Amino acid sequence: MRVILVRLVLALALGLLVASGYIRAGFLDIPNRLNPFTPLRIADDVSWLTRWKLSRLERDGAQCLAVLDGSQVSHRIVPDRASEEGCGLSNAVEVSQSSVRLSGSFTATCPLTVAWALFEQHVLLPAAREHLGQNIVSVMHFGTYACRNINHRAGGRRSEHATANAIDIAGFVLANGQQITVKGDWAGGDTHQRAFLRTLRDGACRFFDVVLSPNYNEAHYNHFHFDMGSYRACR
Structure with missing residues (x-):
């Protein structure tokens, strides 16, 4: 029985390898949404391939920048900065605006910026219309780059x-000028505001590797933390 199972697994792996070769060469015509080799586009519907395509951008800086060039994110390339004591910049961009205004420009890795653009397009904007009945016009953030350890500790690994x-x-x-904040509305908002913020937290986990909310610990009582690190967490 074990031998048969091993043969089936090997046959499946070989079949997938052959099929991927045909798809890459263009011999098999499949819809773009099902084609793993079609470049990621922010505007495309999210599918089970989106996350995989996003992860590929962490190893392909040129393709990542090409994705941003085809998006609504206003950005410029930031020169790499050699890592010093665990701090540095690589394949980063400065973002001045996306489809909404930002409380300030920020510098971020290209993959993080693409994940943000996906989150904004497919989670943030639809959630505001669903739960609050209006559009988001601006995002307030606490920034991206800071040469520090996790939770500002004196020791431990870098954030x-x-x-x-x-x-x-x-x-x-919101479009009417109302502010929805993590600090004030995660627990203190009305039913719609709380549902909106929880939809954002859950939806962000589709694109970011780590998503931390006030449910995680006291250090996050007033903000969501999104990152594209080597760990996975959705809290």
């Missing part, structure tokens, strides 16, 4: 902020 691979989101401004 993803140390390489601009994380962003902290404090709140949002």
Whole structure:
């Protein structure tokens, strides 16, 4: 029985390898949404391949920048900065605006910026219309790059902020001028505001590697932490 199972697994792996070769060469015509080799586009519907395509951008800086060039994110390339004591920049961009206004420009790795653009397009904007009945016009954030350890501890490992691979989101401004903040509305908001913020937390986990909310610990009582690090967490 074990021999048969091993043969089936090997046959499946071989079949997938052959099929991927045909797809890559263009011999098999499949819809773009099902083609793993079609470049990621922010505007495309999210599918089970989106996350895989996003992860590929961490190893392909040129393709990552090409994805941003085809998006609504206003950005410029930031020169790499050699890592010093665990802090530095690589394949980073400075973002001045996306499809909404930002409380300030920020510098972030290209993959983090693409993940943010996906989150904004497919989670943030639809959630505001669903739960609050209006559009988001601005995002308030606490920044991205900071050469420090996790939770500002004196010891321990570096935060993803140390390489601009994380962003902290404090709140949002609606079209009518109302502000929805993590600090004030995660627990203190009305039913719609609380549902909106929890939808953002859950939806962010589709694109970011680590998503931390006030449910995680007291250090995150006033913001969401999103990063593209080597760990996975959705809290």
